[in-house]
Amino acid sequence: MLNKIKRIHRNFLGINQRNIDFIYPNNARQHYRLADDKVQSKELLQKHGIRTPATYGIIKSIGQIEQVWGRVRHHEKLVIKPASGRGGSGIMILKQENGIWFNAGKEISPDMIFSHIANTAFGLYSFADEDQVIIEQCIIPHQFFAKIYPTGVPDIRVITLHNSPVMAMLRLPTAQSGGKANLHQGGLGVGIDMDDGKRYLSNHPDSGSAILGKTLPHWNAIKEMAANTAKAFPLKYLGVDLVIDQQLGPEVIEVNVRPGLGIQMANRKGLKNILNTKNTAA
Amino acid sequence: MLIAVPILLVLLRYQTNELASNPWEEVEKHSVEYHFDLHGSGSFQISSFLPGNSTRQRVSIMTTGQEGRSEHLDGDNHRIEWRGEAEGETSLSITLECITEPIRFSIDPEIAFDGSPDLAKGIAPTDLIQHQNAEISTLANSLLYGNDKLLPVLENVYHYVKEIPQKKTSELTSALMTLRNNEASCNGKSRLFVALCRALGIEARMVGGLILENTEKRTSHAWAEVKIAGEWVPFDPYNGHFATLPPHYLKIYSGDHFLIVRKGNQAFDYRYEIKRLETDHFGNYALFNLKAFITQHRIPVELLRALLLLPLGALVVALFKNIIGLKSFGVFLPVLIALAFVETGFIMGLTLFTIMVVLIGLISGPLNRWGIQHTPKVVVMLTAVVFTSLVSMLLLSRFGFGKSDMALFFPIIVLTLTAERFAQKADEEGIQEAAKLYLQTLMITVFCFLIVASQAMLHFISTFPEILLAIAGIALLLGKWIGLRVLEYNRFNFNLPNTPKHAQ
Numbered sequence: 001m002l003n004k005i006k007r008i009h010r011n012f013l014g015i016n017q018r019n020i021d022f023i024y025p026n027n028a029r030q031h032y033r034l035a036d037d038k039v040q041s042k043e044l045l046q047k048h049g050i051r052t053p054a055t056y057g058i059i060k061s062i063g064q065i066e067q068v069w070g071r072v073r074h075h076e077k078l079v080i081k082p083a084s085g086r087g088g089s090g091i092m093i094l095k096q097e098n099g100i101w102f103n104a105g106k107e108i109s110p111d112m113i114f115s116h117i118a119n120t121a122f123g124l125y126s127f128a129d130e131d132q133v134i135i136e137q138c139i140i141p142h143q144f145f146a147k148i149y150p151t152g153v154p155d156i157r158v159i160t161l162h163n164s165p166v167m168a169m170l171r172l173p174t175a176q177s178g179g180k181a182n183l184h185q186g187g188l189g190v191g192i193d194m195d196d197g198k199r200y201l202s203n204h205p206d207s208g209s210a211i212l213g214k215t216l217p218h219w220n221a222i223k224e225m226a227a228n229t230a231k232a233f234p235l236k237y238l239g240v241d242l243v244i245d246q247q248l249g250p251e252v253i254e255v256n257v258r259p260g261l262g263i264q265m266a267n268r269k270g271l272k273n274i275l276n277t278k279n280t281a282a
Numbered sequence: 283m284l285i286a287v288p289i290l291l292v293l294l295r296y297q298t299n300e301l302a303s304n305p306w307e308e309v310e311k312h313s314v315e316y317h318f319d320l321h322g323s324g325s326f327q328i329s330s331f332l333p334g335n336s337t338r339q340r341v342s343i344m345t346t347g348q349e350g351r352s353e354h355l356d357g358d359n360h361r362i363e364w365r366g367e368a369e370g371e372t373s374l375s376i377t378l379e380c381i382t383e384p385i386r387f388s389i390d391p392e393i394a395f396d397g398s399p400d401l402a403k404g405i406a407p408t409d410l411i412q413h414q415n416a417e418i419s420t421l422a423n424s425l426l427y428g429n430d431k432l433l434p435v436l437e438n439v440y441h442y443v444k445e446i447p448q449k450k451t452s453e454l455t456s457a458l459m460t461l462r463n464n465e466a467s468c469n470g471k472s473r474l475f476v477a478l479c480r481a482l483g484i485e486a487r488m489v490g491g492l493i494l495e496n497t498e499k500r501t502s503h504a505w506a507e508v509k510i511a512g513e514w515v516p517f518d519p520y521n522g523h524f525a526t527l528p529p530h531y532l533k534i535y536s537g538d539h540f541l542i543v544r545k546g547n548q549a550f551d552y553r554y555e556i557k558r559l560e561t562d563h564f565g566n567y568a569l570f571n572l573k574a575f576i577t578q579h580r581i582p583v584e585l586l587r588a589l590l591l592l593p594l595g596a597l598v599v600a601l602f603k604n605i606i607g608l609k610s611f612g613v614f615l616p617v618l619i620a621l622a623f624v625e626t627g628f629i630m631g632l633t634l635f636t637i638m639v640v641l642i643g644l645i646s647g648p649l650n651r652w653g654i655q656h657t658p659k660v661v662v663m664l665t666a667v668v669f670t671s672l673v674s675m676l677l678l679s680r681f682g683f684g685k686s687d688m689a690l691f692f693p694i695i696v697l698t699l700t701a702e703r704f705a706q707k708a709d710e711e712g713i714q715e716a717a718k719l720y721l722q723t724l725m726i727t728v729f730c731f732l733i734v735a736s737q738a739m740l741h742f743i744s745t746f747p748e749i750l751l752a753i754a755g756i757a758l759l760l761g762k763w764i765g766l767r768v769l770e771y772n773r774f775n776f777n778l779p780n781t782p783k784h785a786q
Contacts, residue, residue, distance in 0.1 A: 012774040016765060124710075
């Protein structure tokens, strides 16, 4: 029992230390907006030539909903997200068939889409009282993922400290997560070996497809993109989220100033020692 | 530094002060007013007792110079009498200020039980305490079980009398009637206790007094005392106090007497008006009397409580969050909820909050399915919350929970604030997550409540406000603490990769 406690204490990074030793000294408050606001982070990424899903439209106020919707409705697939959403909440993936919109396999009326956009603009999913709404390209996941689990968009979270990737995980949507990959919403985290991009962990709970030992496509490019993203931002402890599009390859979808600690569970490995070494080396 | 200096300062002030005994002792202060109303004319005489001073009670008589009033000592008791001629409505009253403390005697288990039958014979039995009666002495002897020490004998007698069912009555009940009916009020039980003791040759007597509560009443209370090693030790077999008295007992006389005896032909009524007074036994240590200051400037004491105890409550929240790893709605909401509970009373507050959460849970589902936008939805929820809290407050007050004169404004604000947070959480992460967070918030709130509701804590901080600096100091230390939170140990408690779990 005591040994177990000691072992956990030695290996794993807790919220207190993450905040005090990594977030506060490496991420200056005034730069949080760059990561928290996806409109700003996408601009910064584009400026540095890092691929990010194409923006179809940005809604800055309720009054613009109809106008912007009119401009983007011809896309067959699109994603609506809050610019400052947290934990993947408020993200709506829409697909169009014969002029009818579907969300997570269910038909959705334009009124309900508008209501969702308005709620998002009112800040329901954000830290703020109001928010901007981004309508952007819907990623078509690489076929590699289709074999594992056909619905939703899996993504890859890479933790970077002083511009170098230190730990990564693959986040897979599950039936419970409604097509989203975030761990908080029921997504499945799978640890990734940093060197060869192979996964450790068992199989998908829904489909049962084994993923053990398969190398992730574009793994080196993903690591490089995560490092470049870290360089582009003035934030030195980051969680970079990437997706792999079937045609376009890896794209950065967002960056997090307060990356969660669940990645340690996905990798069955503590962050404490890796980070402590990097932090003192820098 | 920030922690050590204020604590040293407090210790210094505590040590160098010789005025008060133990400031944490639960001392109570009440004003007690005897009221007598006579209707009719003719001469009258009213005789009563005044409480005296002892190690556990201090009494000051506030009413002086009444015509026809006389006082004299009668054995151990302090008698007071009014004589005069009544005409029409005559009102008499006397006001006392009583400071009372709890007392606890420990009876040396080595004291031998040497019941002297001489004593049983020496004290004359009365119509009400018939210790020479055969039934009583048989019972008394059957309670001995061969013990030769006083303590177990007293315990047996006490428990026997305590187990007799209570009967709320003002009827005069003798020891024998209590035994035969197996049912009695406080005076019957005490008489039986005294009779049983005397039958065994243990020196015991009746005691009369008042239970001090913030109320107006006509009922006095009776208990008993036993002389042990030269000291009269209290026993209340009716309310269950063995060799102890709680702080709100006021002893007025000893012996089997009536508190009021009256001569005259007038219609007569009486009552005891008891008011609880603020006690501050830290007052003696104060450099600057905050209490007196706010009283003088008519600042409500609840405001002082909120101000002074907020930092301490917040520290409790911080400890729960950063060391245990519990989460709550907002940073200070648990403290505010606890303060609201102080206003409404704990049970009432808890009931209201739970009703509110269930209500939000019930209506948020349909509102979501209906596609109501967030802000208007919150308005609907708040309306429901306010409406339900009004109804339940009315109902609860009717059934005697909560204070009738409570200030509802603050609790309503806190309630609605919590309701909104809950609704938002339920919206974002589902009712289950919101309920989990609510339970955690409640858990922290209970601890905050224990602190912010504590009168002693309020007195302590208002006397030693420098301790607030120590709170800030502790918070600073906590802010730099990088250890794992207790719940994180659980989160990270799985097998490491040296025992990987492969797909089956």
